[in-house]
Amino acid sequence: MQHILKIIAQRLALGLLTLFAISLIITFGVELLPGDLAQAILGQGATPETVRVFRLELGLDKPPYLRYLDWLGGMATGDMGVSLSNKRQISELIGMRLSNTLFLGGFAALIAIPLALTLGILAALYRNSLFDRTINTVTITSISFPEFFIAYVLILFFAINLGWFPGISNISSELSLGDRLYRTLLPAATLTLVCVAHMMRMTRASIINLLASPYIEMARLKGIKPMRIIMRHALPNALAPIVNVIALNLAYLVVGVVIVEVVFVYPGLGQLLVDSVSKRDVPVVQACSMIFASVYILLNLFADIVSIITNPRLLYPR
Amino acid sequence: MKKTQINNKPLILGRQVSRRDFIRGSAALGIAGTTAGLLTMSGSAFAATPHRGGRLRAGIAHGSTTDSLDPATYENGFMSNVNYSIQNHLGEVDSTGAMVPELAESWEATNGAQTWVVNLRQGVEFSNGKTLDADDVIASFQHHMGETKSPAKSLLEQVTSMRKDGNNRVIFELSGGNADFMFVASDYHVAIKPSKDGKIDPTDGVGTGPYTLSEFEPGVRFLGKRNANYFKSDRAWFDEFEMLSIVDPTARTNALATVEVDTIDRVDLKTAHLLARKQGINVEETTGTKHYTFPMRTDTAPFDDNNVRLALKYALKREELVEKVLYGHGTIGNDHPIAPINQFHAATLPQRQYDLDKARFYAKKAGGVKVQLSAADAAFPGAVDAAVLYQEHAAAAGIEIEVIREPNDGYWSNVWMNKPWGACYWGGRPTEDWMFSTAYMGGASWNDTFWQHDRFDELLLLGRAETNQDTRRSIYYEMQQIVSDEGGVVVPMFANYVFASVEKVSHGALAGNWDMDGNKFFERWWFAF
């Protein structure tokens, strides 16, 4: 146990280093993109004169590395700074959107992960049966369509034709939890369809991969029921790749849902990042990237820890 | 688009499109002295007597999380609606395209239109309780003059001084006569806001408008409550006005179809005819000066050769672009920027046709034409498709166009006015002089063809000073002909504004200077029931 704690502490420290590297890449990557906030906002109205004044006002006349250092200093004291474009506190700007994003992602994950695991285990148990084939075909088909397309189809059937759900999922803070769940069910369903196949297929594959192992063979010879063999003997040893894929999908649910946000008019973090990149609002881009990066780092850490726990040999590497 | 754990998606471009569309239109005020065409696709929304009450919910194609309330930064349709709902201007464009007083009560030009006396409406109150006076107007103008980031700066450079004459009169002195000054002075940037110590607070959201700012979440939502003291008694019929930013066209349509909103702008043209068939939904369109162009840099080979330009102009089937890019919601252009609804549009100028013989002739004269055309949907929706069609049309004449799809992101700073030939969008200008001075006069900042024509520039100055309408007409006719025959721009089409509402939304005659009744639908429309 202590060993694991040590690993976690070590990884968290390295995580900070990773965040630092990402902030450098993002900041200077966005700096390298053509144009800056002043040009992006003024557009056709931009003349060298107005852009100069605007830059001065925004502090863009300072060299990028100085602005970066300022930002770094702020971050060290927990101050994310203000949005360049409308001077709002970034912490406030991000707060509501982050909770919206986590709400939708969490909702989708609560449906998708149990569903994917159950289907994957059943598919491995009844491998190559009609059931297995059907599940596989349906889930693979669903991920072959772009997610916006799945969303359009769900909206067509459940919102426009049947009228069961609203056609858009704009939410506000006044809504009760029930209303919120009701309004976000369609986007959550879309996300579920998008990520179930990946997790389900990896579960199935990892379990099948182990089924010919001597110890499973032994269990089978002892007459243990197939379901019990899978749950007690195969699954725990198959967890490493499964958890990795789950982590990838969880990260997607937090970081990668811009399209679903846009199609359902859901005010999440993804849209904020996209807008800020296109307008070159660097402090907001930095803040969003740090949040997304932390999510990835924590999820990858989680997946690695689960891998280690499920295989004691990894606990004490040579 | 995609899905995968990977990512996150498009829409950067969706945004760019909307922002830019708007910007290009931005300096445009609308249509001076002409009538905006109104076409109704399905049923008529004209109705009965106006009637008060209800909450109007609109789904708007624009809006970004980077939006700000500062009038100097308005750059998309969402903010333009916010602007017109919480603030007013000196004048406004009415449904006939005329400039009529708004916060001004009247105005008068003297001294060869070099001095403008503007009398302000009395007893108008801002939402913070202050009463409008001349100081507010002067401070509001000053926000866009001198050391400023405002895009309206170049428009107002002609103002040499402003002074007040009593509390309700402002006198503007111009550097030269300009009969259209009130169009400029009512540019949408120049919202009138309360001054404090000679300055306005640009982001306070205070104004005299039909609605008072209740909630504003950039890129998401705006909510205004009716201004009980609004100075126009026959306007602002709704109790509340709510606006959602819905960038995706299908999402907008879905929102309307499920009556989550009452009206939407920018109907997806591909499916507009299908939407119009739906029970309880009206699709309507207005025509204006908005046009799409392919500007060539005439200072760069091979476009410095007019034979190349003519070969390309003759090698395009304009009708097919209108049919397949605008889905019929527009009209063909004639390689100059003056719209059919502009006052001095050269209707007698022969329409340039798709003519393979002439295209081959000029291509041969130029020694063969092989060029690259840079396009992105950020330039205008369907620009890449339009370029691909152009490529095929020209290929028939042995002219080789290589279409380069450019990234949407950064299109305007990287491609427009940089690459030798690209795609572009213009909202157009209400007057011939304004349009030509902005983008065709030699050396103008936004002369995106880098074109210089002595006779043209000479005519431009003559036309501005001329007061005889017939002389002006012949001057502007000649200028349109010069641009069409010798200019660096291909103007394939003028595009309509198309929007849709549920049945109960009613209105009078529509203005065409902007989308959705001059971006004032919330002030001019009402619920019939």
Next chain:
Amino acid sequence: MNNMFKTLSSAPLSAKFGMIVIFTYLVVAVFAPLIAPYGEREILGRAYELWSSEYPLGTDNLGRDMLSRLIYGARNTLGLTLTITVLAFLLGGILGMIAAALGGWVDQILSRIVDVFMAIPSLIFALLILSIFGTSMPYLIATIVVLDATRVFRIARATAMNVAVMDYVEVARLRGEKLGWVIRKEILPNITAPLLAEFGLRFCFVFLFISALSFLGLGIQPPTADWGSMVRDSSTLISYGDVTPLIPAGAIALLTVAVNFVVDWMLHRSSGLKDVS
């Protein structure tokens, strides 16, 4: 040869179906110009004409023959997607196995670099790279390969780690076997299954990512046909029950299903399970 034929004919029905579909796609891709009734970029009629004997699947938004676009699309997208997926697996898989086999600081460095790449949202990352370096084909391929390789790395490493600590691997090392040998003979055979499963889906993700890029104006240059863009161009029609966008989407789906049926079969064989299929 004979042996291979035997193996193939022993495949379950689903795998045979999958192989037939893949084979058909390959034939279509290779002989596209011979099969397609019209040219790839030829503009023939009005937009969205109905299905007819002249245009079997109607026309697209610019009036080009949908069937011909679909056929050329197979050629353009299949090659690109296959190249990218294979490269991503080579890069990600090999590095993942090396990281697992060596452990220690090599693993730490590689894993943290992957963290950095993964933590930047992919479209933003692609936008940065392609906007800065240009959108030519080599950059497009390299960018997607790197992005996908990070995902493959995670899975290869996670599975390989379990194997790398097994007694037999230990023994092989003690025997003094080289790293390459250990990876090839001991690790790879034992992690083929999850990698295959990943391959089957990764292939589809690459398809969709390319079309996402073309939405940003960063993808394949027009007028080249690719299925992802074909779905996107007509997607708004689905809200009115028009099936046009389902055609290219169906082409992608059918291929993905076929690839995964074959993957399932290979998975089953490689697992060593004897039970029937």
